[in-house]
Amino acid sequence: MKVAGKTYRSIWLDQQTPLVHVIDQTVLPFRFDIRTLNTVDETAEAIATMVVRGAPLIGVTAACGLYLACHADPSDSNLRQACQRLLDARPTAVNLRWALDRMLPTLLEAPTGSRTAAARTLAQQLCDEDVATNSAIGEHGLELIKEHAHRSSATPVNILTHCNAGWLATVDWGTALSPVFKAHDAGIPIHVWVDETRPRNQGASLTAWELGAHGVPHTVIADNAGGHLMQHQQVDLCIVGSDRTTRTGDVCNKIGTYLKALAAHDNDIPFYAALPSSTIDWSVRDGILEIPIEERSAEEVTHINGIDHQNRMTRVRLSPNDSPAANPAFDVTPRRFMTGIITERGIARASEASLLDLFPEQRASL
Numbered sequence: 371m372k373v374a375g376k377t378y379r380s381i382w383l384d385q386q387t388p389l390v391h392v393i394d395q396t397v398l399p400f401r402f403d404i405r406t407l408n409t410v411d412e413t414a415e416a417i418a419t420m421v422v423r424g425a426p427l428i429g430v431t432a433a434c435g436l437y438l439a440c441h442a443d444p445s446d447s448n449l450r451q452a453c454q455r456l457l458d459a460r461p462t463a464v465n466l467r468w469a470l471d472r473m474l475p476t477l478l479e480a481p482t483g484s485r486t487a488a489a490r491t492l493a494q495q496l497c498d499e500d501v502a503t504n505s506a507i508g509e510h511g512l513e514l515i516k517e518h519a520h521r522s523s524a525t526p527v528n529i530l531t532h533c534n535a536g537w538l539a540t541v542d543w544g545t546a547l548s549p550v551f552k553a554h555d556a557g558i559p560i561h562v563w564v565d566e567t568r569p570r571n572q573g574a575s576l577t578a579w580e581l582g583a584h585g586v587p588h589t590v591i592a593d594n595a596g597g598h599l600m601q602h603q604q605v606d607l608c609i610v611g612s613d614r615t616t617r618t619g620d621v622c623n624k625i626g627t628y629l630k631a632l633a634a635h636d637n638d639i640p641f642y643a644a645l646p647s648s649t650i651d652w653s654v655r656d657g658i659l660e661i662p663i664e665e666r667s668a669e670e671v672t673h674i675n676g677i678d679h680q681n682r683m684t685r686v687r688l689s690p691n692d693s694p695a696a697n698p699a700f701d702v703t704p705r706r707f708m709t710g711i712i713t714e715r716g717i718a719r720a721s722e723a724s725l726l727d728l729f730p731e732q733r734a735s736l
């Protein structure tokens with residue numbers, strides 16, 4: 371995607387040196403900063419502190435981190451240790467494990483002397499695959515948006531999204547926002563309701579920034595506003611991302627997604643998750659019982675970041691100093707509230723049979 375006329379991906383390998391560059395997502399939309407990752411420890415730290423975030427992106431970032439670890443020391447023990455360090459950075463998105471599973475066995479089979487080159491090739495391959503996958507998700511989602519397009523071109527399709535499942539959450543295109551970008555590019559009038567997504571405000575800061583940069587009409591809303599808008603026919607369609615989807619179609623995504631799905635169900639509004647197959651955890655059946663939910667710092671709830679009237683980044687407290695706060699970062703939307711799952715191979719119903727129809731090669735592993 372373009373930023374001030376220049377094309378960017380959210381992560382890229384340096385052409386000359388063993389370094390990885392990322393867009394720092396903790397300072398957007400106020401600053402556009404590039405950060406350089408030198409080591410696996412810096413990579414794990416960037417994932418944990420959400421300099422990079424979004425399930426597909428943290429998977430690819432982990433792959434790049436393993437490449438940096440390999441360059442430092444390609445021994446079996448170092449690679450295994452590096453994988454554990456990266457896996458521990460964030461527990462919910464399964465893409466982290468998926469990416470390392472794609473890398474580690476191949477690297478361990480290679481002679482030590484050729485491991486760094488192999489790791490670089492594999493990491494680059496995962497980056498490129500992610501872009502192609504998300505573009506395909508966008509094409510399938512575009513067909514869905516076309517079905518909802520109104521007869522009158524003056525009336526936009528109103529789409530509600532939660533958190534940021536845009537290009538910043540992937541290498542490029544995004545998942546939930548990929549169909550939105552494609553619909554806008556195809557001249558279909560759309561308007562996006564952007565949930566602010568407390569406590570970290572990925573909607574207000576990142577999704578709004580992405581949509582604005584691409585010229586997509588949008589409105590930021592408080593998280594609590596979605597149900598009201600749905601009751602008043604102001605939402606045609608909800609599309610969200612996912613951090614882990616069970617093989618039965620339960621969707622784990624940013625905290626608050628479940629409440630939107632309940633409201634959509636009550637108002638007969640289609641509710642879709644858009645996700646690459648790397649987000650499907652084929653080993654898990656029951657999302658509520660089996661998916662580990664990340665518990666983040668209480669300070670993310672009690673404090674908020676922004677800029678003051680002099681454009682200085684600032685942080686303020688919202689609640690009494692001694693009030694405890696809880697911060698579960700994700701929730702699970704049971705499959706019965708999902709209208710469908712948009713993948714790179716097409717749109718499945720939220721059921722094991724329908725997901726397996728799209729990904730029949732997974733039958734062997736069940």
Ligand code: MRU
Binds near residue numbers: 424534535540612
């Ligand atoms: O905590 P975050 O910002 O990493 O959470 C991100 C989300 O919940 C996204 O919706 C999800 O990762 C899908 S991103 C394409």
